[in-house]
Structure formats: C-alpha cells, structure tokens
Amino acid sequence: MAGSNPQRERILARVRAATADNVPTTAPAASKAPIFAEIPDPLERFLRECAANLTEVICTRDSMESAAACDRVLQSLPPGELFFQDTPVFRSWASHVDSARTVRWSSGGPPSESTQATFTLAHGFVAQTGSILSSSLCGGRGASIVAPCHVVFGTTEQVVADIDAALQIANHDLLSASYVGLISGSSRTADIEKILVQGAHGPLRVVVILQAAS
Amino acid sequence: MSTIPLQEFLRRATEKCADLTHRATIQRNIDSYDVAVAKGKQRFSDWEAARSRCSEIKAEAIAHLDRYLEQFEGKVKERGGHVFWAETAEDARQYIAGLAQSRGVKTIVKSKSMVTEEIHLSGALEKQGAAVWETDLGEYIVQLRNEPPYHIVTPAMHLTRVQIAQTFREKIPSEMNGEEPPQLVAAARRKLRKAFFSAEMGISGANFLVADAGMVAISTNEGNGRLTTTLPRIHVAITGIEKIIPRLSDLATLWPVLATAGTGQPITTYSTLIGGPRQPGETDGPEEFHVVLLDNGRSQVLASREHREMLKCIRCGACLNVCPVYRQIGGHAYGTTYQGPIGSVLTPNLKPSAGFEHLAFASSLCSACGSACPVRINLPHQLLLNRRDAMAKTGQSGSRTMFRLFRWTAMSSVRFRVMGWLSRKGISTAKALGIAGSKLDPMRPWTQYRNGPEVPTQTFREWWRTHGRQ
C-alpha cells in the first residue's frame, strides 16, 4: 500500500496551478470580533451546560467524598464487568468493588463488549459546552465509548473556559496521541422524526466526579 | 448531453409536489430544526462574525491547499498513518477495495460519509463479498430500505417512525421489541453492536482535516464514529481535499458553527480527532490508519476563480433545510449525491458532463440558502453563474432565440409597446375563447397551475400621457 502514489503529484500540481492566481484571501486576523460572550464563572457555566447536555456531575470537596461518590455510582450499576484506567486513584477506589465483578485495567488491554462501565481521568473540562477533554491517553480509545456508562474523575482546576483553551491543551500535550476528543453529553440520536433519544451507540450515561481544587 | 437526469428530476419532482403527506413530514422536521437553530444562534454573541470567521478560515485553507495538504500528510505519516491521494472515484474505490481484499476483510462498519456515497464505495466492497454496515442510524435506516440518503445530514428525514418501524419489522424482526423511537434506536444498537465488534475495517468520512495537527476531525452524536475508528483493526478515513483547515485552534469556531447550522446543537456530542493508528504504549486502536484524499473534480472547481468558493462548504445541511424547493421535492428528486442548493451548485461543476445543468434553473433564486450558509458561500450567485455557464455550453437555441427577441424588444420603447400590446391581447384572447389553462393556451405553463392575470385596459405609460404632467 505504501510506495508510489503518482496521483499525489498530479493532484498537487493541479492544485498549485489552480491557486497560482493568488487571489488574496482575507487574513483571519481581519475579523477578530468576539464571537462568544465571555464566561465569567467557568465552573458555574460547566455545571449548567452539563445539566443541559445530560452529563451527571457530582461535586465533591475532597478525596474522601470522591471515593464515596464513586461507591454510590458503583452501586447503581448493573452487575457485570468494570474497566478502569490504570492510575493510583482508581487502584484505590477499585478496592471497594464487589468481588463478584470482573475488573479490567487499561494496562491489561481495552474494555470488552460486555463491560458495564468505564472509569477514566480527563485532560480538562470545557465550561462553554459542558465537555470532557479526553484522549487515547485516558485509558485508551475504547474507554470512553464502548460501555453503557462512562465515569470520569477530575478536579475543578481542570475546568477551562472554552473550546479554544481545550484545543490549546491538546496542542501542547496531546499531539502524540492517536485520539483526542471532546465529549459533550451522552450518546444520542434524533434521526427518527427529530425526536431526541439518549443512548445510541455510545454511553447512555456519562458521570463526572468533580473534586474541588485542594 | 443526456436529458435523462432532467426527465427523472421532473418526474420525481412532480410526484413529490403532489404528495401532501411528504410536505407535512418535511415541514414538521424543518419546523423543529428552525426552533433549535434559532436557539442555538443565541449562544453566539455575534453569529454574523462567526460566519465571517469560518468563511475566512476556509478561504485561507483553499488558497493554500497544496501547502496545508502536504503539512497534514507529513504529520499523519509521523504517527505511522498512510495517506493515499485519489484523483477519481475509481482510484479511491480501488485503493480501499484492494486494502480490504489484501487484509482479508469480511465485515466493514461505516460511519456517515457523503464522500463514500459520492464514489459509490459500498457497492464495490459488497461486490467482493464484504458485508458493509452503515452505523449512523439514519444511514442504517435508508440502507435497509435500499435508498440513497435523503439529506446530507439527516438521511432518513423523510420517514416517519411508523415507516421506520415497518422497515425494521421486515429487516431485523428479531431485534424488535417496540415501535417507539427509543425502542427502534435500541433495536438498531443491538444489531449494529455485533457488527462493530466483529468488523475488521472501519470506514469514516472527515468533517475537517487539520493541517497543523495532522488529524482528521469527525463529528457524530451517536458515537458510531468513535466505535468505527476504534474497534476494527483497520481504519480508513476518506474525504475531499477541500476539507483541510489550517489550524487546530480553528475548530474553536468551526465545531460550534457546524453543530449550530446543522442541528442547532452547541457542539456535536463526540467531536473527535484521529491522528494515526494505535501508538506505542496505547491500550487500543486500529493497527492501520489510512487517509484517502479525494480530488474527483475538486481541483477543477478550484481552478475557477468564480466557482472556487463552493469548496468552502462544510456540509452542514443548512442550505437544504431552508430551501423551499428542497422542502417541496425532497432529497431524492435531485438524483445527486449532494442535494439542495449546494448540490445544485456543486454537481454540474464536479461532474460537468453528467447532465445536471437543469438543477441551477430549478430554483426561485430566493436567496434563503445564501443567508443561511455558515461559511458565506454566495449560493444564489453560484446558481446564477451555473445558469450562465449552462446556456453558454449547451446553446439552448430555443431559449437563445427567445432572449434575442427579448433584447430586440427591450432595446426600443416603441417595440416594447407593440410587443406588450400583443402579449396582453394574447392573454385576454385566451380568456375570451375560454381556453385559458387548456392545452391550447399558449400561456399554459403558467395557467396550468394558476389563474392568468387580469389584463388592464390601459398601461401605465398610457395613463402617464394623460396624468403625468400635473
């Protein structure tokens, strides 16, 4: 499949010839008019947007409360396998898991078809749209999409104002990853009569455990 | 030139225009779209500035397309991905079909991609024995019905839940346990989940190709795009060369604008960037990642200064939704991959000898599309240019003679008065004879659907002669 692709040169040559007239394009700097209103209180906005896009957010004050929140989420889950991103915080939380459940760790491979819930960290949280900034470094690609429930743990320090700020994080830290994404709510579709149905192919439920900055 | 597309267009359009159920279904859909978009725009402090910004980003990308494509390619290769440049639909099909064959692929999952429709990819893959699953719910529904997508964003917009339930009962009865939308969605989910976990190849489109990051951006709400690009061993992303954007940071504007114009959402649920196959140390992801960059007529459109702007299109579907012609005739009447105003504008330029010139004329030039387009493509102007080009190309001797006569008439007020008198006599005579609207009426193209105008006894200029000077 690699090797020569003579069409590449032909296409590029045609593109170069076509754009040789160099019709000036307005530089992006020309329109710097603000497009979005300022976000004075990112945390407040994040919570509001999550409420609108159906992400559950549990705010906690410290690691004890977070662990307790995690327990409550665990108890609400149907029986079956769980998947955790392999990090110290989840290693400690997973010790509470009912021994009847199979637990998988990202270090041992991706979640399986029957995994009931996945637990991962995130790179940031976007106030503007109530989004989670995730990547393949957060337990892999499947970790945020294959199970019916996705639980994310993070702190309020990770809340950034807007998509632009999230993309800056991606630009600095995540360009080596094979996947980067913003996840804004649960999987959904409106393909039937424009009626919103939650839980299409991805998680029906997205939970963020958001711990106050220490 | 072939007249078949025109005849087919007229036949289907006539059928749909008389179908009041269709009209009501579409109107209901568009009404909820309108409400959502109006609300969505309020999230912007300046929607018009956002449109300008997007237009500039895309214009810049297109002006330096070669540079940005090469930059994109370099970054993808650094992460171990492959980039294939395809000049034609055939080249792209061959590459992907060859890949599937050489890797022993039996099952393929696809997330929504209009470019794969453009190159008729699924048929080619099925011909060599692969099972191809559309995984976007709307796409899956029309695939089950053996229909092409009705709309570039909402492929099953023309169907009611009752019709969809009917289709599911016939095609996937074992998954069914109810006929309400949530149960229909669940049925499709169950069926497609098996496909996702058994597929060896995932094929996706791309909403954007990000040059500086070397990543393809894919937006889906259902998460099918995520699964398609995650679970199978091979991921192929195919898209047009014009989808390039210069910078990752451009998505801070383009993502919300695309979502708002497309569905009224603040952002699509899964706004995803894929930059390569599974990297060393990563848990999962495809072993192979291929990007197919399709030309298929695009560089030819680029060569036209006048038409170039149509390559800014981000396929949001807004121009279809606001188009009163689209709402009457629906997406299937066009007989093209891309429907609605952008399809009428693009198709004759991407496929100059395919006989789609009539589409530019099938418009009242109401400009609704131009006002809606989030990247400010002047669609009504493009329609006018296409009309001009079509007439220059085909000659259309009948029309040309008519407009020569028109010019001859308009170039003298004496001739104008005489011809005006004759026309008015014609209308009133047809009325007097009682043939108005009948096959004998020379005004029939008008009077078939409408009453003829009342003919006044006096023209304005006659009135002016007596009342002009006060």
Add this chain to the structure above:
Amino acid sequence: MPKTVSLFVPCFVDQLQPQVAIDTVKVLRRIGYTVHFPEDQTCCGQPAFNSGFWDEARPCAERFLKIFGASDVIVCPSGSCTSMVKSHYPELLKDTPSYNDAVTLGQRVYELSQFLIRVAQISDVGSWFPHSVTYHASCHATRELGIHDEPLTLLKNVRGLELRSLPHEEDCCGFGGTFSTKFGMISAAMGDTKAGNIEATKAEYVTSIDPSCLIHLAGIIGHTRRSSKPIHLASILAQEAQ
C-alpha cells in the same frame, strides 16, 4: 430645494399592473415630490440575466444606465427589480466601461418603502385602509436589499389597518421568474404552501412590495379558490384618509 424623483416602472407593472405604478405616483406626489417618468424605459434585463443570457441582458443594463444616468434619485415599486439594478448590474457589467456608472447608479436606486423611510424619512403617508392585512416579505427585498421593517412601519401607520403577522413570512412565494413556468409544479407547490399560510391568518388582504409575487399569489389563490386579496403596498398607501 425641489424634490424630484425618477420613477422606474418594471416592464410587467407597466403592462399588467399599472395601478401599482399609478398608486406609487400618487403617494410620492402626496408627500410633496415631483415625479419624473423617463418614457423611454422598457425592461431592466432581469429575465435574461436570471436565465443565464448575460450577453442579452447587458445591453438592457447599459440602456437603463443611459436613461436614468441623470436622475438623482430613482424609485421603484419592486424589490426584485431594484435589486437587479443595485446588486446585479455591477456583476453583469464587470470589466466593461459602464461598471463605475453601474456602481454609482446603484447607490441612487430605492425600492419605494425604502425610499419613504430612509430617504424621505416619512413613516406616515396619511393613508386610510380599514381592513385586515398580512405582509409577505419578498425574497430579493429581504435578503438582497436588507429591507425588513420599512414596509411594516408604513403599514402600522395606516389608519384603520389591522396588521396580522404571517407565519413563515420570509419564505418564498414560488414565483422566481422563468422558474414559474419551467418548473411549474414546484413553483405552484411553493405558492400553495404560501397561500395556506396566508389563509391561516384569515386576513382580507395580503400585501407585498413586490408586484411579481402578487401576480403569482393572485394566480395561485384564484386557482385554489382561496379568498385573500393580494394588494401592493403602494395601493394601500395611496388610499386617502377620509
């Protein structure tokens, strides 16, 4: 200072809807303007231009520029024809010696309601029309000329008039020039949708600033046996208070 305007009467208005132009003259005179009608005018060339015959349209445009070249202000009771001159002449005459004339003349052409509100700065022309009326926002006026509030402001100041808002008021009526005959079934379906919306307001009259929309709507309304009466804005404004 003498207040004079030149009247640009679209060809089909001259021939088929003279009352629209007559009423325009009445309104302009009532507010103190002298109306000048260059009798040599014929058609602006829009039918040829919109049909793709730019070479046939161009001489019409050049002729128009000559006839109206000396006019300071040109008023036209049609948004679509105004827009042809204002928005499309520069494109049509690009790379010709007339280009500059087209641009400068374009700045002196106004659709009637636009002229009354923006130039004459009159929002009440002293008319009386004791009927219910709904307003159809025509395409070129709305989206090419940016006319939104002007006609509504004028209508709100008509004594006795009850203005009813039209659902989807900015949707096209389906006329579209030669489109209406080339693709009659689509045009008529659009017209039928529009006429249905008009009917839903139960207004006695439907008004617009585009006479071509009104001819089309009259044809559709008559054909589908509906009852609203199309009337041009100028004809409402021309009704004198008693």
